[in-house]
Amino acid sequence: MKTDLFESDHELFRQTVRGFVERHVIPKMEKWDADRLIDRDTWLAAGQQGLLGLAVPEEFGGPGETDYRFRVVIQTEIARVGASALQSGFSTNDDIVLNYLLRHANSEQKSRWLSGFVTGETIGAIAMTEPGAGSDLRAAQTTAVRDGDEWVINGSKTFITSGMLADLVIVFAVTDRDLGSRGFSLFVVEDGTPGFTRGRKLDKVGLHAQDTAELFFDNVRIPAGNLLGEVGGGFGYLMQSLPLERLGIGIAGQVSAEAVFDWTLDYVKDRRAFGKHIGEFQGLGFTLAELQTSIEVSRAYIDRCVREYNSGTLTAVDAAKAKLWGSELQGKVIDAGVQMHGGYGYMMEYPVAKAYIDARIQRIYGGTNEIMKEIIHRDLMRS
The missing domain is CATH 2.40.110.10 (Butyryl-CoA Dehydrogenase, subunit A, domain 2)
Incomplete structure (x- = not known):
C-alpha cells in the first residue's frame, strides 16, 4: 500500500516484528482460538523482542519511544496474518491502559507498574x-x-x-x-x-x-x-485518552482492510470460472478498483492523523472520524472479499472468513460509530 509514513528506522523495526509474527504468532493462532486465550509466553516473547511498552520512559525500564509510527508497524504486521485478537490485546495494553498510566500515574505508581508493560509480564x-x-x-x-x-x-x-x-x-x-x-x-x-x-x-x-x-x-x-x-478527574481523563484509542481502532480497520484486499486480489487472480480468472470479469474488476481507491484515500487520512498524534495536535473529532471511517471501510472491504471468495469465503480455514467475524466489533467498541457521528455532528454545529 502506498504510504510515505515510514522511514528507514521503521522498516528495520518491521523486520523484527515480522520475525516475531512468523515464529510466535502464525504457529499458535489455531490453538489460541480453541483455548479462547492468548498464552502468556507470547506476551513475554513480544517483550523480549522489544515490541511492548514502547512509550515507557527509560527511567522506568522502557525505550522511551513516543513515535507512534512504530506502533503502526506492529499493527500492520499482525493484521497481515489476520491475528486480530492479538492486535486487540496489544492495543489495549499499549494504547489504552499504558496511556492512562503514562498520563496520570505519579512517580511512585510508575515505578510499581510500568516495567511489566515492557517485559510482557503485566497484562492490563x-x-x-x-x-x-x-x-x-x-x-x-x-x-x-x-x-x-x-x-x-x-x-x-x-x-x-x-x-x-x-x-x-x-x-x-x-x-x-x-x-x-x-x-x-x-x-x-x-x-x-x-x-x-x-x-x-x-x-x-x-x-x-x-x-x-x-x-x-x-x-x-x-x-x-x-x-x-x-x-x-476520571471522566476528564477518559476524554483525554479516547482519541488514541479511537485512532488505534481506525488504524486496525485500515491495516485489516489492506490485508484482506491483498488476500482477495491474490485469490481472484488464481481462481478460474468460465474459462478465465474471475478477477477478469468486469463486475468484480470494478469493485476491486473502487475498493483500492477507497483504501488508498483512507490511508492518506489515517497517516495524517498519526502525524498529528505524534505532534500532539490530533483532535477528538478527527480521531472519531478515523475510527468511523476506518472501521466502516474495513467492513466494506471484508464483506466484498468474502463474496469474491464464494463458498470458500464462508469457510473458517480461509483467513477472510475469520477476518469477517473478527471485524464486526470494530464498529461497536471504543464508542459505537453512531456516537462517532454524534461527536462529528456536534462539532459541525459549533462551527
Missing part, C-alpha cells in the same frame, strides 16, 4: 463498560467510597478485553454522584485483591482468541495510593 485491562452503561459512561453504577487510607469499590463491569488474564485493571467508578461529570474517578485494582473476581469468559461472535470477561468488585479494598490521578 480498562474496566469502563457495565451491563447498563456502555457508550453512556455517566450511567455507571460502580462506586468507590473513601474509608480512611483505603478506597472500597463495589460494582461490576462487562465486555472487558483481557479481563481473564489482566494483572492490573483500571476501574472507572462513581465517587460523588452529585458532582455530575466531576463525580467519577479512576482506580487501579491488582490481581489477587480480596473481593475482586472474574466471571464468565464471554463467548463472542469473533476475536475468539481475545479473552473478554465480566469483572466483579465486592467490597474491594485498595490503598489510597491506587487512586489514579485526582479524585473527580
Whole structure:
C-alpha cells in the first residue's frame, strides 16, 4: 500500500516484528482460538523482542519511544496474518491502559507498574463498560467510597478485553454522584485483591482468541495510593485518552482492510470460472478498483492523523472520524472479499472468513460509530 509514513528506522523495526509474527504468532493462532486465550509466553516473547511498552520512559525500564509510527508497524504486521485478537490485546495494553498510566500515574505508581508493560509480564485491562452503561459512561453504577487510607469499590463491569488474564485493571467508578461529570474517578485494582473476581469468559461472535470477561468488585479494598490521578478527574481523563484509542481502532480497520484486499486480489487472480480468472470479469474488476481507491484515500487520512498524534495536535473529532471511517471501510472491504471468495469465503480455514467475524466489533467498541457521528455532528454545529 502506498504510504510515505515510514522511514528507514521503521522498516528495520518491521523486520523484527515480522520475525516475531512468523515464529510466535502464525504457529499458535489455531490453538489460541480453541483455548479462547492468548498464552502468556507470547506476551513475554513480544517483550523480549522489544515490541511492548514502547512509550515507557527509560527511567522506568522502557525505550522511551513516543513515535507512534512504530506502533503502526506492529499493527500492520499482525493484521497481515489476520491475528486480530492479538492486535486487540496489544492495543489495549499499549494504547489504552499504558496511556492512562503514562498520563496520570505519579512517580511512585510508575515505578510499581510500568516495567511489566515492557517485559510482557503485566497484562492490563480498562474496566469502563457495565451491563447498563456502555457508550453512556455517566450511567455507571460502580462506586468507590473513601474509608480512611483505603478506597472500597463495589460494582461490576462487562465486555472487558483481557479481563481473564489482566494483572492490573483500571476501574472507572462513581465517587460523588452529585458532582455530575466531576463525580467519577479512576482506580487501579491488582490481581489477587480480596473481593475482586472474574466471571464468565464471554463467548463472542469473533476475536475468539481475545479473552473478554465480566469483572466483579465486592467490597474491594485498595490503598489510597491506587487512586489514579485526582479524585473527580476520571471522566476528564477518559476524554483525554479516547482519541488514541479511537485512532488505534481506525488504524486496525485500515491495516485489516489492506490485508484482506491483498488476500482477495491474490485469490481472484488464481481462481478460474468460465474459462478465465474471475478477477477478469468486469463486475468484480470494478469493485476491486473502487475498493483500492477507497483504501488508498483512507490511508492518506489515517497517516495524517498519526502525524498529528505524534505532534500532539490530533483532535477528538478527527480521531472519531478515523475510527468511523476506518472501521466502516474495513467492513466494506471484508464483506466484498468474502463474496469474491464464494463458498470458500464462508469457510473458517480461509483467513477472510475469520477476518469477517473478527471485524464486526470494530464498529461497536471504543464508542459505537453512531456516537462517532454524534461527536462529528456536534462539532459541525459549533462551527
